[in-house]
Amino acid sequence: MERDTTRGLGGGQSASAGEDHRSRPGVLVPILLWAVLISVMGLVYIAAGAESSPRNAVPVQTPNIFAPTSTPAFAIRDLSWFVLSICAGIFAVVAGLLAYSVVRFRHRPGEDNREPPQVYGSNQIELAWTVVPVLIVVILFLATARYIFGIEGLQPTPNALQITIVGHQWWWEIRYPDLGIVTANELHVPVHDSSEGAPTFLTLQSADVIHSFWVPQLAGKMDVVPNKTNRVWIDPRTPGLYVGQCAEFCGVQHAGMLLRVTVHPKDEFAAWVAAQRALAADDLAVRGGRELFQATACINCHTVRGTPANGIFGPDLTHLMSRVTLGAGVVSNTPETLRDWINNPDILKPGVLMPAMQLSPAALDRIVAYLLTLR
Amino acid sequence: MDAISDTLDRPPDEVQEQLPRLALLHEWVVTVDHKRLGILYICTGLIFLLIAGVEASLIRFQLIVPENTLLSPQVFNRLFTMHGTTMVFFAGIPILFGFANYLVPLMIGARDLAFPRLNAFGFWLTLFGGLLLYFSYLAGDGLYGAGSAPDVGWFAYAPLTGRAFSRGNSTDYWNLAILVSGIGTIATSINLVATMLCMRCRGMTLGRMPLLVWMMLVVAGLTLVALPPLSAAQIMLLLDRFLGAHFFDTQAGGSAVLWQHFFWFFGHPEVYILAIPAFAFASEIIPVFSRKVIFGYPMMVAATVGIGFVSMGVWAHHMFAVGMGRIPDAFFAASTMLIAVPTGVKIFNWLGTIYGGRIRFATPMLFCTAFLFQFLCAGLTGIMLGVVPFDWQLTDSYFVVAHFHFVLVGAILFNIFAAIYYWFPKATGRMLSERLGRWHFWLLVVGFNLTFVTLHIAGILGMPRRIYTYPADRSWDLLNFVATLGVPLQAAAVLVFVINIIISLRRGQPAGDDPWDAWTLEWTTTSPPPPYNFDTLPAVRSRRPLWDLKHPNDPDWLHE
Numbered sequence: 010m011e012r013d014t015t016r017g018l019g020g021g022q023s024a025s026a027g028e029d030h031r032s033r034p035g036v037l038v039p040i041l042l043w044a045v046l047i048s049v050m051g052l053v054y055i056a057a058g059a060e061s062s063p064r065n066a067v068p069v070q071t072p073n074i075f076a077p078t079s080t081p082a083f084a085i086r087d088l089s090w091f092v093l094s095i096c097a098g099i100f101a102v103v104a105g106l107l108a109y110s111v112v113r114f115r116h117r118p119g120e121d122n123r124e125p126p127q128v129y130g131s132n133q134i135e136l137a138w139t140v141v142p143v144l145i146v147v148i149l150f151l152a153t154a155r156y157i158f159g160i161e162g163l164q165p166t167p168n169a170l171q172i173t174i175v176g177h178q179w180w181w182e183i184r185y186p187d188l189g190i191v192t193a194n195e196l197h198v199p200v201h202d203s204s205e206g207a208p209t210f211l212t213l214q215s216a217d218v219i220h221s222f223w224v225p226q227l228a229g230k231m232d233v234v235p236n237k238t239n240r241v242w243i244d245p246r247t248p249g250l251y252v253g254q255c256a257e258f259c260g261v262q263h264a265g266m267l268l269r270v271t272v273h274p275k276d277e278f279a280a281w282v283a284a285q286r287a288l289a290a291d292d293l294a295v296r297g298g299r300e301l302f303q304a305t306a307c308i309n310c311h312t313v314r315g316t317p318a319n320g321i322f323g324p325d326l327t328h329l330m331s332r333v334t335l336g337a338g339v340v341s342n343t344p345e346t347l348r349d350w351i352n353n354p355d356i357l358k359p360g361v362l363m364p365a366m367q368l369s370p371a372a373l374d375r376i377v378a379y380l381l382t383l384r
Numbered sequence: 385m386d387a388i389s390d391t392l393d394r395p396p397d398e399v400q401e402q403l404p405r406l407a408l409l410h411e412w413v414v415t416v417d418h419k420r421l422g423i424l425y426i427c428t429g430l431i432f433l434l435i436a437g438v439e440a441s442l443i444r445f446q447l448i449v450p451e452n453t454l455l456s457p458q459v460f461n462r463l464f465t466m467h468g469t470t471m472v473f474f475a476g477i478p479i480l481f482g483f484a485n486y487l488v489p490l491m492i493g494a495r496d497l498a499f500p501r502l503n504a505f506g507f508w509l510t511l512f513g514g515l516l517l518y519f520s521y522l523a524g525d526g527l528y529g530a531g532s533a534p535d536v537g538w539f540a541y542a543p544l545t546g547r548a549f550s551r552g553n554s555t556d557y558w559n560l561a562i563l564v565s566g567i568g569t570i571a572t573s574i575n576l577v578a579t580m581l582c583m584r585c586r587g588m589t590l591g592r593m594p595l596l597v598w599m600m601l602v603v604a605g606l607t608l609v610a611l612p613p614l615s616a617a618q619i620m621l622l623l624d625r626f627l628g629a630h631f632f633d634t635q636a637g638g639s640a641v642l643w644q645h646f647f648w649f650f651g652h653p654e655v656y657i658l659a660i661p662a663f664a665f666a667s668e669i670i671p672v673f674s675r676k677v678i679f680g681y682p683m684m685v686a687a688t689v690g691i692g693f694v695s696m697g698v699w700a701h702h703m704f705a706v707g708m709g710r711i712p713d714a715f716f717a718a719s720t721m722l723i724a725v726p727t728g729v730k731i732f733n734w735l736g737t738i739y740g741g742r743i744r745f746a747t748p749m750l751f752c753t754a755f756l757f758q759f760l761c762a763g764l765t766g767i768m769l770g771v772v773p774f775d776w777q778l779t780d781s782y783f784v785v786a787h788f789h790f791v792l793v794g795a796i797l798f799n800i801f802a803a804i805y806y807w808f809p810k811a812t813g814r815m816l817s818e819r820l821g822r823w824h825f826w827l828l829v830v831g832f833n834l835t836f837v838t839l840h841i842a843g844i845l846g847m848p849r850r851i852y853t854y855p856a857d858r859s860w861d862l863l864n865f866v867a868t869l870g871v872p873l874q875a876a877a878v879l880v881f882v883i884n885i886i887i888s889l890r891r892g893q894p895a896g897d898d899p900w901d902a903w904t905l906e907w908t909t910t911s912p913p914p915p916y917n918f919d920t921l922p923a924v925r926s927r928r929p930l931w932d933l934k935h936p937n938d939p940d941w942l943h944e
Contacts, residue, residue, distance in 0.1 A: 229776020
């Protein structure tokens with residue numbers, strides 16, 4: 010079958026395919042309706058997330074970037090609303106024009122097939138739609154630069170609390186050099202008292218590969234890069250629990266590198282510091298477990314301050330039972346999960362670098378009993 | 385030569401049926417014809433697209449509920465690494481370079497690319513690069529045990545790729561496969577640039593080249609500047625891994641950030657290497673189906689060249705969270721926002737083309753229309769990511785995943801489908817079914833948006849990318865569930881597309897030379913075109929030679 014050769018060269022539409030080319034009225038209506046529906050659903054969901062309402066009996070902890078509690082996150086939220094509103098304006102105008110053109114200028118059944126007037130361009134119009142975006146971009150850039158310098162420019166004051174966070178595959182080492190505290194995975198900071206005005210500074214370092222420190226309600230993320238020291242600062246305003254996790258792919262258990270930040274009122278933080286500074290408990294009742302612990306390979310990687318255990322490859326266990334999770338947040342810290350963890354951590358966290366120690370059930374019981382006293 | 389002249393008198397379909405299968409296969413393997421190589425490129429790309437699509441579906445099904453145990457973390461990490469690597473290097477580049485291969489000589493009135501044998505060399509390197517990558521599933525761990533694919537992510541950040549953290553050979557498969565295919569891509573780029581600059585037909589000045597050709601020129605030029613740094617970095621990584629060099633070995637004083645600069649100096653222009661061909665398809669298809677000349681041709685060319693230049697100065701916007709410091713952050717914010725201007729100009733010029741037209745919504749135009757809306761969204765979320773403090777929250781979250789899938793799927797893949805529906809008749813002589821085409825379009829548009837609009841919100845709620853599972857208490861579960869619901873719709877769309885191709889190849893409506901009543905030179909020759917493309921090489925007086933032919937009273941050259 011040949012194509013319809015009778016159509017005149019000026020006649021436009023190919024007759025053979027004419028049936029297929031006919032536009033269907035309102036093709037965009039479903040798209041628009043549907044986009045509105047999704048947006049509404051999304052906004053409702055964000056609003057619900059910010060409420061932290063309990064669902065399925067699990068307390069919900071949504072690290073929503075629009076529910077900030079510390080100055081960098083507040084600043085980013087404000088800037089984000091500004092940028093979002095500009096972008097929403099641009100979207101409304103351009104998508105509106107597109108939708109109008111697509112609906113208004115579609116070829117309707119029964120219309121003749123003459124070609125529309127050919128418009129080759131217009132210098133004025135093209136200049137206009139180049140200059141207006143340039144102006145918008147200048148405004149956005151100025152706002153961006155102001156916030157970059159505001160957030161990145163802050164230097165620590167002498168009285169600021171300094172914390173060093175070291176990323177490991179796949180856990181966080183947390184050190185308070187001025188307080189002599191070493192812990193893991195659960196960061197504790199005091200609430201910010203605006204009268205004193207010294208934010209908490211976090212120095213970020215890596216022991217192996219690149220990680221990224223991200224607790225969205227406190228600050229934007231900052232990468233944790235080997236051979237490089239980065240810094241973020243936070244000044245949380247509301248006591249409570251804020252969750253985050255590693256945000257740069259760092260190997261098998263990237264997903265299992267969670268972070269919990271507890272913001273304490275001043276006096277509560279002081280009590281926590283006092284408890285953490287103490288040496289490990291020395292309970293005579295579990296002396297057998299302690300000796301077994303010190304006689305196995307555990308101490309090659311773990312430190313228990315006040316004992317010969319001084320390994321540095323794994324989390325400090327001096328106050329293990331003061332932490333509410335195990336394995337960088339993958340399970341809650343109970344006697345049962347602790348036993349399972351020591352027996353074979355790979356089941357709870359596949360790929361974890363801690364080996365199964367192949368302990369007999371009796372030895373396992375003694376070591377767990379010892380560890381349970383490390384409060 | 386006798387064989388060629390013998391086949392000239394008959395339609396190629398008939399010739400093919402006469403050849404025994406083995407001889408036919410042999411013809412395709414040894415071919416240096418740009419059309420056949422173009423089709424080989426596109427088919428290779430489409431097959432890798434299917435494979436990487438299956439990988440993506442597995443990723444989404446793992447994330448459908450929190451704490452899912454469908455996939456182990458190792459398997460999940462391999463899947464997203466292979467998905468990203470395959471889509472960028474073995475689906476995107478082959479399909480888009482395949483179109484360039486097929487269309488450029490036809491559109492500039494040439495008989496073939498400048499170096500036909502180099503063209504074949506480039507294609508086979510790309511194909512074998514892809515096969516090498518997938519061979520890792522059999523052999524990635526070498527002697528250590530069962531095979532495994534690379535699991536370091538498609539941008540393979542150091543030092544995770546070092547010997548200390550990536551044992552076995554899976555990372556070497558990633559490294560060598562891309563190095564090999566990269567050399568093929570560089571060869572094809574040289575070929576395309578030479579062809580476009582030296583082999584245009586009589587009368588086709590640079591200012592009269594179809595926009596697709598202009599844009600492919602920018603793409604090829606960009607590839608020549610951006611890809612060699614990646615190849616260089618990969619050779620450095622090879623030295624690190626096999627000869628104990630310390631470029632990226634942080635434990636011996638190497639730099640992890642250096643790899644990121646090298647990678648993204650390639651990686652961001654790469655986004656435009658993939659996106660500009662999609663713009664090119666839109667710039668050919670939208671005018672034809674709006675029945676209007678492209679609005680502001682010189683501005684479109686200028687905007688494309690502008691994007692090409694600026695795209696080489698934005699790479700570190702992938703690194704705002706690395707801690708580069710205030711001045712680099714501000715610089716790359718400025719360049720990133722600047723690139724929005726020529727990109728915006730393009731959207732406005734397409735809008736200007738549609739405005740006042742008489743739009744025919746055949747399948748190619750449907751895809752291009754969705755492209756316009758989705759690319760607008762992608763551009764706006766891109767601006768948000770250029771706002772550095774906002775980026776500190778959004779980077780490496782699902783917001784970024786959603787953003788770049790709006791670019792790579794919502795814009796680029798949609799236009800690839802538009803281009804396939806548009807030029808399939810030229811390449812095969814048969815139309816694709818419009819009815820199946822509409823099914824394909826609507827399933828894809830709904831499925832795609834269901835998945836990726838939703839994932840923006842997951843990112844805003846703090847969900848990082850590349851996690852194989854997530855805790856149940858983060859309220860990400862509903863969003864992930866909805867996002868996964870889009871997967872079957874998209875899979876169905878692709879299935880309809882494959883069925884459409886198979887049916888139409890056999891029983892499609894014959895297309896004729898010029899089924900869309902279009903204006904560029906490829907529609908003057910037969911469908912499919914003969915091996916030598918044109919009986920006599922054409923001569924042109926304007927950007928739309930067929931318009932001039934069809935409207936002798938009002939030719940384009942009066943107005944340009």
